[in-house]
Amino acid sequence: MGESTETGVELEDVSVSFGDVPALSDVTLSVAEGEFFTLVGPSGCGKTTTLRTIAGFETPASGTVRIGGRDVTGLPPEQRDVGIVFQNYALFPHMTVRENVAYSLQYRSAPGDTDSEERVAELLELVEVADLADRRPESLSGGQQQRVALARALAPGPDVLLLDEPLSALDARLREQLRLEVREIQRELGITTIYVTHDQAEALAISDRIGVVNDGRIEQIGTPEDVYRNPATRFVAAFVGENNVFDARVDGDNQSLTIDNERIDLPQSPPTRSDVTVCVRPEDIHLGSGEVTLSATVVHVEFLGDAYRVHCTWNGHSIRVRTQREPDGEDVTLGFDAADVTVIGAE
């Protein structure tokens, strides 16, 4: 899209509050040019506020927002070259699909040498709704509306694309299909994209990097694999993917730790603290004994299609196990490798 200048997004110590209620506290993050970055967290955690601050709809109480190295903290939204797509599509109901997509071109010239008509046609082609150009938004399905909203946001060739839960209102199958398409379009255009979702699975599937947001703060930033395998906080461990989280105590020899009375030898040294949080993914636990073996009681078994999810209790802790085999009875032996135990570090 046009000459590509530096289009990364940086937030430095950004704090936003609504009245006396803090919504964001000292958020610092840096999204590289062309990167697909996802903010994920429970509802009300501040991820949408972060997006709105980047777009210019919220003014930070302190901190700096930069787009392409330029300080835009005080700029109004219309001067930021940022495209935004909302969950409810927010298509202008009094305009046709074509008019919606062309809306920005009265304020900003189309990128490249195209005139606005060509530009609109090109975009409608890109999102595969060319045949709907003269329809009104209310006559379109949710998925079609979302495609139009995406085309509209891309029309002026923005530096940054902001997507605020764009797929959450769609049914599961369509959501998965559209997220692939969004990702493909983003790769094709190479546009810096910040995506907000509460769905951690979606975040893992679609992103170059993820920022996990909780209570107005960023808990961890990293690649999906990194965040999944090495959660930095207890919150991240519990929120991203399914997990079994335990409090543990590091033993005196610094080579093992104990959960209740179960001793686990560790392949590498744990942090030199006595109290830590550890987690084991359900898929790393199997029925039968292992390096670490626990005797647990089955509470409930869910059939998921490709596997079973077995809910057990052990010493008053609930443990989830993902297994290919249905357990035989109530009493089971659970086993896992010490290498699959991740130490988070006490909070």
Added chain:
Amino acid sequence: MAWPSSDRVVFPVGLLATLLVLVTVFYYPVGRVLLAAINPGGTPLAPIVEILADPFYLGVAHHVFADPMGVPAGVLTWLADGAPLSAVEFGLFGFTAYQAALSALASVALGLPGAYVLARFDFWGRQTLTSLTIVPFVLPSILVAVGFQAMFGRTGLFNDLLGVVGLGPIEVLYSLPAIVIAHAFYNAPLVTRFVTSAWEGIDAREIESARSMGATPIRAFRDVVLPQLRPALLSATLLAFVFSFMSFPIVLALGGLELQTVEVWLYAKVQSLDLEAAAALAVLESAISLAIMYIYLRYESGQIVSHTGGRSRSRRSLVAGWRTLSDPRRLAVLAYGCVAAVVFLGPILSLLIESVTGPEGAFTTAYYEFLLARQASTAVGTIAPLTAIRNSVLFALGTLATAVPMGVIVSLVATRSGRGSRLAETLLSAPIAVSGIVVGLGLLQTLVFGVEVLGHRLTVTGWIAVVAAHAVAAYPFVTRNVTPALAGIDDRLVETARSLGATRFRALLTVTLPLIVAPLVAGAAFAFAISIGEFDSTVLLAEGGASHTMPVALERYVGNRSIGPSLGPATAMGTVLLAVTAASFVVIDRVGGRYDG
């Protein structure tokens, strides 16, 4: 919020202009009137105290102000006499409140069944009827008064019909019932509208839940429906009370010489140039109506319930073949329909019929010819009908041009959340609770007679003052139509527009305004109709000038005994007024407005 340069200018400038207009043509003039009553150069509050201590105004309650220490003894004496109610006098204020309360009750009695029919039954023309409930509200009240005279007068349709069956004539006019029924004509549709919309908003699933938990239909109605109707009913009743309390032309034309309200007496005081007493009355009347209006607004803001994703109940068909006549419920609806037809259609039809019916009951065009003859007459003080029509339309257009932008700006303030906007909204909405007479009097005393501003003497000629007064009366209706629509617009539409490069002002023009066209046009229709029908302030401001309007002309023809005892010329003028009002409504309706305010 950081605003770009054009926005920093446009919105504040509009707001400032609106405030300036309001201060110039409302707050300052009305303030002058009120000040005149509070400190006329003598003892502070003397005129008000004088009124409060006068049995003519306050009846028995005047003792509280005239001789506070004597009140306990007086009450004891009264009780010792056996507490005779006949000895209790209510005075002018008491009577005004009494008739307003009766009018509010009558409005509920007439309007509530209408809400039941519209909300619960389906029949041909239901939508149209729902739309029509707004019409009485914008009919010029002097026109309705003449309609009632044409219907219930000694030579009116009602007595003519009684004569056919050998009864009558009955004198209904110039009595309390006439005033109360005329007020009900005005306010019953208000009750119907409020309650119908509350009734239609009730989610069918709530009633179904109640029924599935064992409630009978009557219990479900009492436990689920009634509590949700009560706020709407109460709001409408309060409004009906305020409007009847401040009503002027109806009482002037139907009250005769005996029955007077505060507003009519206020007008009489202005006419006899007793401005001090007029000002004191204005203060007291405004205080009462503002207090009730405040209660109404407080109450209304507390009862906003958002109905999301609800499903409204299906209506039953009103006409169900031969069973229609055996079902007591449907028979009751039918009876109600007859009463409603008499009250609502009667006066209008009577007006039309009387305008072409001679004293002997034969068809005549004499009254219209009389109007044309008046136009040709050059006698002093003659009110020329065509000039009145032209003035009315011009003033209405002027009102439209002023009231619509003002109304939209007030709506923008009202929907903007933030400190101060609630206060601003209240200040900007105050005109709805101050009577037209007071506004007219204020304008007369200030702008029309001239104001000293920075050494320059400013005077405003008649027609500008009239348009200003009309705009003040009309813009709240624009606001009331536009505000809900504005509040209903998803913020994200505007945000999207701005991220696509539109400034705040451009987003307003290209996204917000196109989405509120229908309510905006409806508000404009209101503003136009309010202006066409405005009487209270116009009658003062157009006094003796060339700026009289149709309603003023109409009142002159009613009051002018020199043109004979016949209502003919007045009904002819009324028919013309009705035609112009209806035509303007049709025109605006075609442009795209719908009255679902």
